[in-house]
Structure formats: structure tokens, C-alpha cells
Amino acid sequence: MIHHLRAAGTSFVLDARGTGVPVVIHWGSDLGALSPAALDALADSQVPAVGPSSIDSPLRQSILPVMADGWSGRPGIAGHHESATSCAPAFVLSADELIEAVSLADPVEAGLRITLAAASLEVRVDIELSRDGVLRQRIAVTNTGDDTYSLASLDATLPIPARARELLDFTGRWPRERQPQRRDLANGTWTRDSRHGRPGHDNAFLMVAGTPGFAFRTGEVWGAHVAWSGDQRLWAESGSTGLGLLGGGELLDPGEVRLATGETYESPWLVSAYSDAGLDGLAGSFHRFIRSRRALSTRKVMLNTWEAVYFDQSAERLIELADAAADVGVERFVLDDGWMIGRTDDRRALGDWIVDPVKWPDGLHPLVDHVLDRGMDFGLWVEPEMVSLDSAVAREHPDWVLGAGADSGADSDADGTLPLPWRFQQVLDLANPEAFAHVHAQLVALLREYPIAYLKWDQNRDLLGGSAHRHTAATYRLMDALRAEFPALEIESCSSGGGRVDLGVIERTDRVWPSDTNDSLERQSIYRWTAGLVPPEFLGAHLGAATAHTTGRTHELSFRLATALFGHAGIEWDVTTLEPHERDAVGEWVAAYKRYRGLLHSGDVVRSDAGDAARWVHGVVAADAASALFAVVAMTATRDAVVGPATLPGLDPDALYRVEPVRLGAWPRVVQDAMPPWWAEGSVTMTGRVLASVGIPMPLLAPEQALVLEVTRVE
Numbered sequence: 139m140i141h142h143l144r145a146a147g148t149s150f151v152l153d154a155r156g157t158g159v160p161v162v163i164h165w166g167s168d169l170g171a172l173s174p175a176a177l178d179a180l181a182d183s184q185v186p187a188v189g190p191s192s193i194d195s196p197l198r199q200s201i202l203p204v205m206a207d208g209w210s211g212r213p214g215i216a217g218h219h220e221s222a223t224s225c226a227p228a229f230v231l232s233a234d235e236l237i238e239a240v241s242l243a244d245p246v247e248a249g250l251r252i253t254l255a256a257a258s259l260e261v262r263v264d265i266e267l268s269r270d271g272v273l274r275q276r277i278a279v280t281n282t283g284d285d286t287y288s289l290a291s292l293d294a295t296l297p298i299p300a301r302a303r304e305l306l307d308f309t310g311r312w313p314r315e316r317q318p319q320r321r322d323l324a325n326g327t328w329t330r331d332s333r334h335g336r337p338g339h340d341n342a343f344l345m346v347a348g349t350p351g352f353a354f355r356t357g358e359v360w361g362a363h364v365a366w367s368g369d370q371r372l373w374a375e376s377g378s379t380g381l382g383l384l385g386g387g388e389l390l391d392p393g394e395v396r397l398a399t400g401e402t403y404e405s406p407w408l409v410s411a412y413s414d415a416g417l418d419g420l421a422g423s424f425h426r427f428i429r430s431r432r433a434l435s436t437r438k439v440m441l442n443t444w445e446a447v448y449f450d451q452s453a454e455r456l457i458e459l460a461d462a463a464a465d466v467g468v469e470r471f472v473l474d475d476g477w478m479i480g481r482t483d484d485r486r487a488l489g490d491w492i493v494d495p496v497k498w499p500d501g502l503h504p505l506v507d508h509v510l511d512r513g514m515d516f517g518l519w520v521e522p523e524m525v526s527l528d529s530a531v532a533r534e535h536p537d538w539v540l541g542a543g544a545d546s547g548a549d550s551d552a553d554g555t556l557p558l559p560w561r562f563q564q565v566l567d568l569a570n571p572e573a574f575a576h577v578h579a580q581l582v583a584l585l586r587e588y589p590i591a592y593l594k595w596d597q598n599r600d601l602l603g604g605s606a607h608r609h610t611a612a613t614y615r616l617m618d619a620l621r622a623e624f625p626a627l628e629i630e631s632c633s634s635g636g637g638r639v640d641l642g643v644i645e646r647t648d649r650v651w652p653s654d655t656n657d658s659l660e661r662q663s664i665y666r667w668t669a670g671l672v673p674p675e676f677l678g679a680h681l682g683a684a685t686a687h688t689t690g691r692t693h694e695l696s697f698r699l700a701t702a703l704f705g706h707a708g709i710e711w712d713v714t715t716l717e718p719h720e721r722d723a724v725g726e727w728v729a730a731y732k733r734y735r736g737l738l739h740s741g742d743v744v745r746s747d748a749g750d751a752a753r754w755v756h757g758v759v760a761a762d763a764a765s766a767l768f769a770v771v772a773m774t775a776t777r778d779a780v781v782g783p784a785t786l787p788g789l790d791p792d793a794l795y796r797v798e799p800v801r802l803g804a805w806p807r808v809v810q811d812a813m814p815p816w817w818a819e820g821s822v823t824m825t826g827r828v829l830a831s832v833g834i835p836m837p838l839l840a841p842e843q844a845l846v847l848e849v850t851r852v853e
């Protein structure tokens with residue numbers, strides 16, 4: 139039959155008539171309610187002409203494009219039965235099932251389960267459309283033959299129309315993650331492979347195809363993301379057939395997935411969305427979808443000890459830091475790397491999750507007790523997937539180091555040669571049940587001994603060996619086990635900063651660390667783009683020292699405060715060294731964050747297209763549009779001495795709003811002879827329509843300064 143899934147301005151129409159692999163008729167704007175007859179007419183009308191010098195039947199894009207159906211682009215599935223001479227399966231439809239919302243987990247509106255059969259293979263395609271318009275696809279392949287099936291790739295694909303001729307995806311490096319790159323979609327395949335054993339700092343993250351010139355607030359866009367924390371690929375393809383696709387899945391090594399008779403491999407979800415309102419429209423769908431699946435606790439202001447003390451830990455020093463943190467209103471104190479036995483630097487002790495008796499003769503108790511006494515909760519840094527060769531565990535179990543011994547997976551892929559060291563460390567072979575049990579037991583012992591509310595879960599190297607598939611699955615198992623045993627435990631996903639920011643890890647963690655840089659200028663850009671997929675309440679945002687440790691750039695306090703407000707705020711700075719005026723400013727900022735976090739962590743992210751590269755405007759508008767918080771950010775010196783009004787998009791056009799500047803500890807630096815006159819009044823009142831189209835003249839901000847504006851509906 140023909141299936142029509144509809145939600146939140148999006149339609150997905152699948153023609154599953156006949157015995158062929160079902161064909162996607164439409165994925166994009168809502169087509170309205172269509173009767174079965176209208177759907178038949180739609181599907182019939184979309185059959186294209188037969189091209190010259192081609193197969194003798196119309197070529198259509200199925201949910202599993204393969205050569206047997208005339209497809210000469212990248213196939214949805216590739217692999218072979220090891221004794222077979224041909225590896226081009228021909229699939230037929232064996233079942234198509236519509237699954238209504240009632241039998242699916244909220245917030246899914248409706249789902250389809252399509253079963254396809256070929257000689258010696260069965261494929262199941264799950265397609266779900268959420269209430270928020272997010273479409274998820276996952277494919278499972280089962281070997282029904284007598285012989286081992288070696289899977290090369292299994293990618294979910296979606297059609298994009300010919301007018302989606304422009305592509306956006308991301309790249310980056312430590313600590314400059316998620317930088318946008320754009321290009322025209324020419325004929326061919328634009329592929330972004332990640333072979334880091336984690337998504338990596340240069341991960342494609344989100345691939346968007348759209349109508350030329352699409353922007354934050356305008357244009358039709360189709361975007362996809364692979365919800366997986368290991369090797370992966372995300373791609374877009376356009377061919378002379380006139381068909382275009384977005385595709386993605388796990389990137390498998392040759393021989394990594396070999397299915398014996400009856401065994402199944404299931405792909406990660408390809409998570410995608412469509413919007414006719416630009417990148418903010420996409421972000422809105424993704425955010426609502428993620429929020430409906432992951433209800434987070436109130437995002438406590440935290441202090442992380444890393445850039446304050448590095449490895450220089452003692453109870454005395456950290457109690458002093460905890461006191462200074464509590465004095466400015468911090469609610470969670472996170473002890474970073476350096477607490478484990480013998481961990482004097484980054485060359486040793488990973489894998490021994492035991493408190494160092496030299497730095498901590500009474501264990502962590504004196505610190506933890508003090509933190510709790512001061513009304514904060516306690517968090518601890520761990521890196522459970524890693525091992526230092528200079529550690530008790532590596533000395534006692536050298537074969538647990540990934541690559542050192544027989545690999546624990548179905549196939550031995552290790553010849554005894556260790557991968558190159560990276561940050562002086564190796565990977566613990568978590569797919570080895572004994573290594574898994576060891577690290578699990580040590581973490582459980584810590585969680586039982588101390589009231590740990592929060593683990594900062596780090597992962598600081600590329601795998602460069604072993605099976606990324608088995609390692610990622612084992613990491614998920616370890617996280618899932620701990621979450622099941624300690625249901626109140628929160629986990630942060632860190633990976634040398636933002637090397638593991640994906641919707642697979644977000645299913646099991648409460649926060650991601652977007653980058654190791656606390657440089658506010660870098661952070662403006664990292665939040666701007668990371669928030670295109672991940673809601674701000676998941677994005678750790680720390681107030682760092684005046685001179686950023688990662689870049690050496692110095693910023694005034696007001697810019698650092700304004701920048702760290704728009705996420706899950708924290709401090710990563712030695713607050714024992716603050717001057718009284720700085721302490722007051724930080725305290726004011728913490729209080730403001732507590733006041734605004736309800737709005738910031740539930741509203742719609744808006745990013746203005748107005749202005750230029752020198753001035754950015756971004757904000758969060760409450761779901762009911764009754765309030766909003768915006769930031770006007772001077773990224774560089776402006777071309778002109780006087781810059782035009784800043785527009786504030788995303789408000790209710792017909793409502794009247796009062797706009798007031800917010801002093802966040804200190805006002806930004808300005809370069810001007812006089813403020814715009816409205817400033818003396820303390821606020822300005824206008825309709826949402828006027829704010830979006832005309833805007834308000836702003837004080838002339840010096841470079842690398844930001845002004846925060848509170849917007850409140852007055853009628």
C-alpha cells in the first residue's frame with residue numbers, strides 16, 4: 139500500500155505497492171490529508187520517463203537502492219557471502235507494516251517496518267516520524283544463507299529534490315569544532331568519513347542540502363545526522379539520473395561485521411528533518427525531538443577544576459576552591475583528571491580508577507563532605523575506555539590493551555602490535571568481557587563509596603586499531619549498565635573537548651563538552667553551529683580565565699560572561715584568585731543564569747541572518763513567545779563607524795515587547811561618543827514584527843564584546 143506519515147509540517151510518502159523495494163515518493167513539506175485515491179494518484183503521477191540509453195523501466199529511488207533495481211549510484215547495502223561469486227542482491231518486498239503511535243514510544247507519531255528478502259538475506263527497514271517532524275531510519279540485515287555474510291556497508295538514504303543544490307556540513311579540529319563548510323552539490327558523491335573510533339573533531343556532524351542561499355531563517359532544507367559515536371559516514375549524492383540523496387551509516391572496516399547464518403547487524407539511526415524555515419526550523423525540530431526523549435534535571439551551575447589546578451590536587455587546595463565556588467553560587471563541583479593513583483601527569487595511571495593515597499590520604503571524603511556541606515553536589519572525571527601502559531591494570535593484564543592480544547570480538551584483528559600512542563595512552567579493549575568487568579567494578583566501587591551525582595566521561599584519543607564497532611557498542615553497554623544501576627547519575631560526554639558530540643551518546647548522557655577551548659570568541663562560533671542540532675541545555679559553557687589557555691587570547695569579563703550564559707553554564711577558572719569586583723560580577727552572572735535557565739533550556743534557538751560577519755545576533759525565544767533572551771555580539775571590528783539597528787527575529791509578530799539590556803556583572807565596552815537615546819529610558823517597546831524587520835540601534839560595541847537583551851511581552 140501507500141504510506142503517508144505526517145507531522146509538524148513534514149510529509150513522508152512511501153509507495154509500497156507491488157513486490158518491489160518501496161519507493162520514496164516525497165519527503166518534505168506537508169502535503170495535507172490525502173485520501174487513498176489521492177495517494178494512488180500522487181504515486182502514479184510521480185513515475186518518471188524512461189531516460190535514453192538506460193534500463194527499460196523508469197528508475198525510482200527506493201529505500202534500499204541496489205544495482206539489481208538499476209541503481210548505479212552508491213548502494214544502500216554492500217557485502218558478500220564469502221563463497222559467492224556475485225554480490226548484487228535483488229530484493230523483493232515481503233512485508234510492510236504501519237505502526238501507529240499507540241504502539242510506539244512517545245514522541246513518535248507513526249512508524250513503518252518494511253521487510254525485504256533476497257537470496258540468503260533479509261533486510262528490515264524501520265522508519266519513524268516523530269511528532270516534531272524528525273524522521274529516523276534504521277536498517278537491519280540478517281544472513282539467511284548457509285555461508286558467512288561479510289557486510290561492507292549499510293546506509294540509510296533519503297531523497298532530496300533537484301532544487302536542493304547547496305550543501306552545508308561541518309569540519310573542525312581540537313579546539314575549534316563544528317566549523318561550517320558549504321558547496322554546490324554537483325554530480326557525484328560528497329562523502330564525509332570518520333575513522334577516529336569516535337566521531338572526531340572534524341566530524342561532518344550534520345549534512346544539510348537546501349535551496350540555494352538557505353540561511354538560518356529562510357530556505358528549504360533537508361538535514362541528516364548519524365546517531366553513532368564510532369566510525370561513520372554521511373554523504374550526499376547527485377547523479378545524471380536526476381536523482382539526489384542524503385545517506386549515512388556506520389563506516390565498517392573490511393571483515394569487521396561477518397554475519398554467521400541467522401545473525402543480524404543493525405545500523406545506527408539516521409536522524410533527519412525537513413524545514414521550509416531554514417536552519418533554525420531544522421534546529422527547532424531536532425531540539426523538540428531530543429527534549430521529548432531526554433528530560434534533563436535543572437542544569438546546575440558547575441565548577442570544573444581542570445583549568446584551575448590541572449594535576450595539582452590536594453584536599454586543602456580544592457576545599458579552598460570549593461569554598462570560593464560556593465560563595466559565587468556554584469551548585470556542582472566537578473573534580474577533573476588527576477585524582478587517580480599515581481596520576482601526576484598525563485603519562486600514567488589511566489585504567490586504575492582508585493583514589494591516589496599520596497594526594498588524597500583520606501580518600502576524596504574530606505573534599506566530598508565539604509562540597510556537600512556547602513550545598514553543592516559532587517562530580518568526578520573518568521576516562522573508562524582508556525589505559526596507560528604505566529598502570530597496574532596494563533602491567534597485570536597487558537592483553538587487555540586494544541591491539542595487544544587476541545581481540546575479544548568474533549574475529550581476531552590484532553597481531554600484537556599496539557596502535558601508535560596518543561596523549562601517551564592506549565585504549566582498553568572494552569569488548570573483552572574481563573576488561574569490561576574490571577572497569578565496571580572499579581566505577582561501581584567509586585559510585586558506592588562516594589555520593590557522586592555526575593561523571594565527566596572523557597575519551598581522549600582516536601582508536602587507530604581494533605574494531606571501532608565493537609568498542610563503541612561496549613562503551614554504550616558500560617554507560618547503560620551504570621545508568622541502570624545508578625538511575626540518578628548524570629554523565630557528561632567529553633572527548634578531548636568536542637570529539638564525541640552525537641545523538642547516540644546523547645541518548646545516554648546529560649551534557650556534552652563542545653570544545654576544550656574556553657576562549658569566548660571561539661565559543662561563539664562553536665555554540666552557533668553545535669546548537670543547530672543539539673539543544674543548548676546539553677552544551678557545557680564555561681567561564682574561563684581572562685587569557686584563554688587554549689589560544690592565549692584575552693577577553694574582558696563581560697564578554698566571557700555573556701558567552702557562557704547561553705548553554706549549561708559553569709566555571710573553569712581559579713575563582714580563589716578573583717578580585718572583589720570580579721567576584722561580585724561572577725555572582726551576579728550566576729544569579730542571572732539561574733533566573734534565565736528555565737527559558738534558555740526550553741525555548742527556540744534563533745540565529746539572525748541580518749548583519750554581517752562582524753556582528754552576530756542570537757537568542758532563545760520561549761516556546762509561548764512570552765519572553766526571550768538575545769545576545770548582540772561584536773565578533774570583530776565593524777566596517778562602519780556606526781552600525782545599523784540589530785533585528786531580533788522569532789518573536790510573535792503581533793505582540794508588543796519590551797526590550798531591556800541586561801547587565802551581566804559588567805557592561806560591555808563601547809566605542810562611541812554617545813549612547814543611542816533610547817538607552818537612557820532603560821528599555822524600548824515595539825511589536826515582534828518591528829523588532830524582526832526594523833530592529834533597534836545598539837550601543838557601538840568594541841570588538842569581542844556582547845550585549846545581552848531581555849525581551850518581555852507586555853500585552
Ligand code: GLA
Nearest residue numbers: 444474475632633634635654
Ligand atoms: C581532556 C578534556 C579536558 C580535561 C582533560 C583531563 O583534554 O577535554 O576537559 O578533562 O582531558 O586530562
